[in-house]
Amino acid sequence: MNKKIALSLVAASLLSAGVSSAAVAHQAGDFIFRxxxxxxxxNESSPVIAGISEFSVDDNTQVGLNFTYMLTDNWAVELLAATPFSHNISLEGVGKIAETKQLPxxxxxxxxxxxxxxxxxxxIGVGVNFTNFYDNEITNETALELNSLSLSNSWGAAAQVGLDYQVNNNWLVNASVWYADISTDVNFNAGEAAYPEVTVDIDPWVYMVSIGYTF
Structure with missing residues (x-):
């Protein structure tokens, strides 16, 4: 009888240890840092500029950070941040004409x-994006005699899909895709004359792969 009791206690202990060692994914009250x-x-579009072509804005990759708080086991809020993005701005047939930096x-x-x-x-997620453009600079002043570039900040909707894989109780790997509605009013001079304000829809896709820590 004592052996049966002892074996039962050992079995219960092993089962308990197995349950406690299982990785617990996101639950209410968790903070997740990725x-x-x-x-x-x-994915930009704009009117024809100076009778030549549209603006084009190149891709850029930076260090991405996001912070998530689990309100319940299923609902959460997340803030996406990153180191500053730097983009080249070009005109077809002219080439690179300017640079800008932005934080979104x-x-x-x-x-x-x-x-x-x-x-x-x-x-999945839905929310709002704010994009701050700064350090706007004309890099090819001889092309169309462009100068005095400015880009307005932007507010717009954002949406995302993502996937977390919980490696253990604390660590996870993640992949996510975002779409952001970003529109900026561009002002510049052509020679000494101010060119009419141009609205450029940038509307980027944003791709992120990351590791995360839950606490």
């Missing part, structure tokens, strides 16, 4: 599918 590579790929903090509400015991947690 860091990785984030690429901004503009984005806040979204998220819904995570599955439950807190699921290692794989796909999610």
């Amino acid at each position: 860091v990785g590579a984030v690429a901004v790929v503009p 903090p984005t806040l979204v509400a998220q819904y995570y599918f599955g439950d807190s015991q699921s290692k794989l947690r796909p999610y």
